[in-house]
Amino acid sequence: MTKATAGLDIQPLSEVIGAEVNGIDLSEPLDSDTVAAITDAWHEHIVLLFRDQEIDADQQIAFAENFGDVGVRSRPAERRPEGADYNASIMLVSNVKKNGEYIGSLPDGEMWFHHDMCYDKAPHKGTFLYAMELPSKGGNTLFANMYSAYEKLSDNTKERIIGKRALQIYDFATRETVDISDDISKYKHEVQPVTITHPVTGRRALYVNPLITARIEDMPDSDSRTMLDELFAFANDKSIAYEHVWKKGDLMMWDNWCSCHARTDFSASERRMLRRCTVKGQQLYE
Numbered sequence: 001m002t003k004a005t006a007g008l009d010i011q012p013l014s015e016v017i018g019a020e021v022n023g024i025d026l027s028e029p030l031d032s033d034t035v036a037a038i039t040d041a042w043h044e045h046i047v048l049l050f051r052d053q054e055i056d057a058d059q060q061i062a063f064a065e066n067f068g069d070v071g072v073r074s075r076p077a078e079r080r081p082e083g084a085d086y087n088a089s090i091m092l093v094s095n096v097k098k099n100g101e102y103i104g105s106l107p108d109g110e111m112w113f114h115h116d117m118c119y120d121k122a123p124h125k126g127t128f129l130y131a132m133e134l135p136s137k138g139g140n141t142l143f144a145n146m147y148s149a150y151e152k153l154s155d156n157t158k159e160r161i162i163g164k165r166a167l168q169i170y171d172f173a174t175r176e177t178v179d180i181s182d183d184i185s186k187y188k189h190e191v192q193p194v195t196i197t198h199p200v201t202g203r204r205a206l207y208v209n210p211l212i213t214a215r216i217e218d219m220p221d222s223d224s225r226t227m228l229d230e231l232f233a234f235a236n237d238k239s240i241a242y243e244h245v246w247k248k249g250d251l252m253m254w255d256n257w258c259s260c261h262a263r264t265d266f267s268a269s270e271r272r273m274l275r276r277c278t279v280k281g282q283q284l285y286e
Contacts, residue, residue, distance in 0.1 A: 008034070010041050014242040017145040017259065019045035026053045026063045026251060035066045042067070042126075043201055047143045047242065047254040054249060055130065057090050061277055063251075064128045068279035071124045074117065074188055075172045080105070093129070094273035104273065105172075111263040113144060113235045114211035116256045116278065119168040119188045125199075125257055125281035131250045133273040138266030144241045146205040146258050149234035150195055153206070157230065163286065164194040166207075166228075167214045180214045191217060193286040194231070198258050205258040207284065210235050235262070246274075257284065 009022040019041055024034070042048055055063070064070050072088045073080065082092055082104060092104030117124040129141075150158075169178045169189035178187055194216065196207045210232045216224040234240060243264075244252065254261065256278075266272060 008037055012045065013047070013049060013244075016148060016240050016242065017045065017143050018047040018049065018242045018244070020049045020051065022051070024050065026050055027055050027059050029062070030066055039067065042253065042255060046145060046259045047252060049244070050251045051247065052249045053130070053251050055251070057087060057275060060128060060130055060251070060275060061089060064126070064277050064279050067126055071278040071280045074120060075105070089277050091276040092273060093276055095268060096133070096271050096273050108268040110265040112209070112211040113142070113260040113262040114209045115207065115260055117281070118192060118207070118209070118212055119170045119190050121190050122283050123192075123256060123281050124278040125255065126253055126279045127256055128251065128253045128277050130275045131246045131248055132275060133271045134246050134248055135266045135270035135272050138264050139246065139272050140264045141244045141246070141252070142241050142262045142264070143244065143254060144234055144237070144260045146207065146234070146260055147203050148240040149237070150204050150206040152234070152237070152240070161194045161227070165191045165217045166194050167217060168192050168212045169214050170212050177211060178214060193284060195286055196257060196284040197286060199282060199284070201258070203258070206231060206234065208232070209260050234260075257281065
C-alpha cells in the first residue's frame with residue numbers, strides 16, 4: 001500500500017492561527033516522517049486543514065490514531081442520536097433527520113466559543129472534523145488562538161487569575177449555558193485551571209469559554225461574573241481568530257488545549273453533516 005511522505009506544503013490560513021497542509025492523501029497510511037511533520041505543524045499552527053479528502057470513518061480514525069489514542073464520547077450511549085450501537089468514537093454533527101429524528105448531534109444554529117471536552121477530568125487534546133454535506137451559506141467554524149488570548153490580558157488581570165480555577169459544565173441536550181443554580185450533579189462537569197500550561201509546547205493559554213465555563217471558584221458570584229466577562233472578551237476579538245468556510249472533503253484537526261472554536265448560524269432548511277472524532281488527552285495544570 002502506498003504511503004504518504006513528508007514532502008508537505010504547509011501554508012498559513014491567517015496570521016494568528018491555522019495552516020493548510022497540501023500534498024497528502026489521508027486515506028493512505030502515513031510514515032513516521034510525515035506524522036512528525038504534521039505534529040510539528042499542529043503545535044505551531046494549532047489548527048490544520050486538509051482539503052479534498054475522500055475518507056470513510058475508519059480512515060478518519062486511522063489518521064487520528066497517529067496522534068494519540070482515539071477517544072470515546074462523553075455522552076451516554078443511550079442518549080446519542082446516532083444510536084447506542086453506533087461507533088462510540090464517532091459523532092455525527094448533523095441536522096439531517098431520519099423518520100423525523102435527528103441522526104446526529106448539535107443539529108442547527110449558532111454555537112458559542114468552547115473547548116471540546118473541557119468538562120472532563122482529562123480533556124481530549126485534539127478534534128478531527130470531516131465535512132460531508134454543507135449548506136450553501138453559513139455553518140462556518142471560527143477558531144480563536146488562546147495563547148494570544150492570554151498574552152493580550154493586562155498584567156493586572158494575569159496576576160489576579162493566578163491559581164484560579166473555573167467550573168466547566170455542559171448539558172448534552174442543549175447548546176445553551178447551564179443554570180448552575182440548579183442541581184449540577186446531573187450535568188457533566190469538572191473544575192479546571194483558568195489558565196493552563198500546554199503539556200507539549202510549555203506555553204500558557206487561557207482556558208475559559210463562554211459556552212461551558214460557568215463560574216470562577218472561591219469568588220463571590222458577582223466578582224466571578226465580572227471576571228469571566230473580561231476574560232470572554234477574546235470571543236469578539238477578530239485579531240486572534242480565523243473563520244473557516246467549509247468545503248466538502250475538508251478535514252480540520254485542532255488542538256483543544258490552546259484553541260476555542262465556535263459555529264456561525266445557517267439555514268435549518270439546508271442539510272449539514274460532518275463527522276467528528278477526538279484523541280485522548282490528560283489532566284491539565286496551570
